[in-house]
Amino acid sequence: MDETLLNNLPGTRDLLPGDISRWQLIEDRARWIFALYGFQEIRTPLIEATELFARGIGGDTDIVGKEMYTFVDQSGRSITLRPEATASVVRAYAQHAMYRAAGVTKLYYIGPMFRHEKKQRGRWRQFYQIGAEVLGSDHPAIETEVVEMILRLLDSVGVSGRLLINSVGCEACRPSYIEILRRELRAQLPHLCDDCRRRSGANSLRVLDCKDESCQPHIDLLPAITDHLCGACADHFGRFKSYLEKAGIAYQIAPRLVRGLDYYVKTAFEIVSGELGAQNALVGGGRYDKLSEVLGGPPVQGFGFAMGLDRLVMLLSEQLVAGSSAGPDVFLAFMGTRALDRALSIARALRSRGHACHLEFAGGSLKSQMRLANKLQAKHVLIIGDEELRRDQYTIKRMGDSKQWDATVSELLEYLNAQRPPASQRSPDL
Ligand code: AMP
Numbered sequence: 052m053d054e055t056l057l058n059n060l061p062g063t064r065d066l067l068p069g070d071i072s073r074w075q076l077i078e079d080r081a082r083w084i085f086a087l088y089g090f091q092e093i094r095t096p097l098i099e100a101t102e103l104f105a106r107g108i109g110g111d112t113d114i115v116g117k118e119m120y121t122f123v124d125q126s127g128r129s130i131t132l133r134p135e136a137t138a139s140v141v142r143a144y145a146q147h148a149m150y151r152a153a154g155v156t157k158l159y160y161i162g163p164m165f166r167h168e169k170k171q172r173g174r175w176r177q178f179y180q181i182g183a184e185v186l187g188s189d190h191p192a193i194e195t196e197v198v199e200m201i202l203r204l205l206d207s208v209g210v211s212g213r214l215l216i217n218s219v220g221c222e223a224c225r226p227s228y229i230e231i232l233r234r235e236l237r238a239q240l241p242h243l244c245d246d247c248r249r250r251s252g253a254n255s256l257r258v259l260d261c262k263d264e265s266c267q268p269h270i271d272l273l274p275a276i277t278d279h280l281c282g283a284c285a286d287h288f289g290r291f292k293s294y295l296e297k298a299g300i301a302y303q304i305a306p307r308l309v310r311g312l313d314y315y316v317k318t319a320f321e322i323v324s325g326e327l328g329a330q331n332a333l334v335g336g337g338r339y340d341k342l343s344e345v346l347g348g349p350p351v352q353g354f355g356f357a358m359g360l361d362r363l364v365m366l367l368s369e370q371l372v373a374g375s376s377a378g379p380d381v382f383l384a385f386m387g388t389r390a391l392d393r394a395l396s397i398a399r400a401l402r403s404r405g406h407a408c409h410l411e412f413a414g415g416s417l418k419s420q421m422r423l424a425n426k427l428q429a430k431h432v433l434i435i436g437d438e439e440l441r442r443d444q445y446t447i448k449r450m451g452d453s454k455q456w457d458a459t460v461s462e463l464l465e466y467l468n469a470q471r472p473p474a475s476q477r478s479p480d481l
Contacts, residue, residue, distance in 0.1 A: 062168065062176025073364045073372055074179075078161055080207045081181050088200045090157040090183050095139035097163065101129040106345055107138025111254045118166040132165035137339065137355055138346065140184045145348030150187065159183040161360070173330035173362055181363075184355035189340060191287055194318050194354055195294035201322065201334055201356060202300065209368025212322035212333050215305035216295075217277065218288040219256070219337070221316040224281035229255055231274055239269040259307040262329075275306035287317050314341030318354070326366055333366075334358040378428030379409040380467060384420035386436040394435050397445075397460055406467050425450065433463065 059065060066074060082092070101121050108115050120132040133139055140158055143149075149156050161181045168174045183200070185193050198214060205212055220228060236251050236258060243251070244263045247270075251258055259270060280288065295302050310319050319337035327333065336356025343351040381401055385394040391414065398408040411423055417434065424432045434446040447463060448455045458466065 060176070062170060062174075064175070064177075070364075073367050074360065076371065077204075077208055077360065077363055077367065078181070081159070081161065081204055084200060084204050084207065085159045085183060088157070088196060090159040090200075093140060093143060093158040093160055094162070095133075095136060095143050095160065097133055097165075098130050099133055099139055099142070101131040103138050103142055103346065104131050104134060107141070107342060108135065111250075111257075114166060118168060120165045120167060134166045135164055135357060136160050136162070136180065136182055137184060137342070137353075137357070140355075141186070141339075141343050141346060141348065141351075141353060144184075144186050144351070145343055145346065150349060150351060155188045155193070156186040157183065158186070171330060173327055173359075173365070175361055179360035180357040181360050182355060182357035184353060186343075186351050186353050188354070189287075189317075189338070189352040191291035191318070192294050194291055194320075194338070195298055195300070197336070197354065197356060198295065198300060198320065199298055201358065204358075205322070205333075205363075208363070209371050210324070210333075210363060210366045212324045214295075214300065214302045214320065214322055215308055216291070216302050216318065216320045217305050217308040218280055218284055218291075218317050219309050219315055219319050220276055220280050220284050222341075224279060224284055225256075225276075228274070228276050228279040231279065232256070232258075235273050239272060242266070242269045256309045259309050270307060276309070277304065277306050284317055291318055310337050310339075314339055314345050316340050320356070322358075324362075324366060327362055330362070332359070333362055378430065380406040380430050380470075381408050381463075382420070382424035382427065382429035382432045383408060383410045384417055384424065384432050384434050385410070385414060386417065387414075390435040390437070390440060393440055394433075397433065397435070400460060401464065401467065404464055404468065406464075431467075 101119070104119060105115050110116070114134045119134055122130055124130050140160065144156060144158070159182065162179065163177050164180050165177055168176055183197065185197060202212075202214070219225065233251070233255050236255060240248060240251060243258070243266050244261065246263070247258045247261050247266055259273065259276075261270060277288070292302070305321070308319050308321055315337050317338045317340075320334075321332055321336075322334035323331045324333050325331065334356050336354070338352070338354045340350075340352045342353055343349060381398075383394040383398055385391050391410075391412070394410055398410060401408050409424075409427060409429060411420060414420070417436075421432060429450055431450060432448045434448065439445045444457045444459055445463065446455060447458055447466075
């Protein structure tokens with residue numbers, strides 16, 4: 052067999068059962084917390100017309116310029132694996148006329164994105180984002196609520212981050228700022244990297260965003276956009292900051308934080324973590340009031356974010372992971388065929404009440420089954436031998452402290468229910 056068939060593609064990976072509880076824990080908490088803020092899930096296709104991203108993200112960006120997985124399908128249409136989900140969500144919003152529904156539309160998504168990125172720690176070609184979009188409001192208080200919601204999620208999984216905010220202005224004030232920026236850029240150009248020089252023409256805002264260390268001192272000398280905002284943008288930014296302060300959310304102004312596209316306006320933000328190394332961004336977001344129109348939809352104000360799930364998993368509190376990596380509630384150890392029949396019916400009864408059970412069908416000696424129960428981190432072992440069958444009473448061993456006692460199935464159920472209420476009655480501990 053060709054060996055290479057047994058390797059996944061570079062930049063992709065298998066998320067194995069041993070790790071998956073970390074992912075599920077974050078996803079579960081996100082769903083729970085987002086619902087508290089009135090967000091509903093949306094699932095859009097992984098493939099879309101290439102043009103949606105070309106327009107929705109912008110032709111001058113790295114994503115559209117060099118990172119998209121694009122192919123022509125059998126009908127001759129150019130298709131792209133989604134590199135992000137905002138454009139898809141805005142498309143779906145317009146396509147299904149969600150603007151007809153009452154009030155603001157709040158949507159969230161969880162799923163894979165695809166970008167042909169350079170290999171680097173914390174960068175994947177198939178990576179996962181949790182994101183949310185608010186459509187139909189330009190109020191700075193909703194921006195604060197979204198930031199608060201993200202911080203609540205991070206806090207609930209034991210992760211802290213630094214909030215960086217900026218305003219990128221609007222079509223009224225940005226053009227004159229860009230003119231000033233270009234003028235000042237000329238003096239710095241000889242000291243800047245090739246990427247910066249390339250961007251200094253059509254995409255000069257993006258120069259501010261350069262991550263190259265040697266460019267930083269020169270970029271610091273460039274004028275800050277926040278000093279050139281029009282009245283409306285300055286007012287919006289001021290109100291956003293004051294809502295953050297009222298909510299007790301600490302922030303730092305980052306005048307070089309830009310989204311760099313025409314239809315991103317006013318608020319831009321990022322949450323970074325010192326523990327992530329060079330790729331330190333955990334969350335990126337902002338306001339995109341022109342995006343729907345750029346895609347041919349109705350005018351609609353939009354604000355949203357995307358959070359890197361892969362990176363969040365890397366930072367997840369080990370304590371939380373240890374607490375959540377649960378083996379079965381009950382391992383049913385049985386001796387002989389009759390005992391197996393009884394084990395199957397007891398497992399059925401326990402599972403129907405929400406208790407996870409494991410049986411090893413090959414059976415084997417009690418000793419070997421106990422050893423396996425240990426390895427699987429079972430919380431209890433239920434021993435079913437001839438004597439137990441006869442009495443219809445079973446020996447239960449609690450693995451944590453080796454305490455052992457006899458009980459009928461209904462006593463066992465009563466005990467297990469008291470230990471852990473069924474899933475339907477549980478809520479994540481926030
Ligand atoms: P963006 O959509 O580029 O604004 O990214 C939003 C967030 O997604 C970032 O802050 C990262 O946490 C995460 N992210 C973006 N690209 C990648 C990637 N290639 N691999 C892993 N995470 C990524």
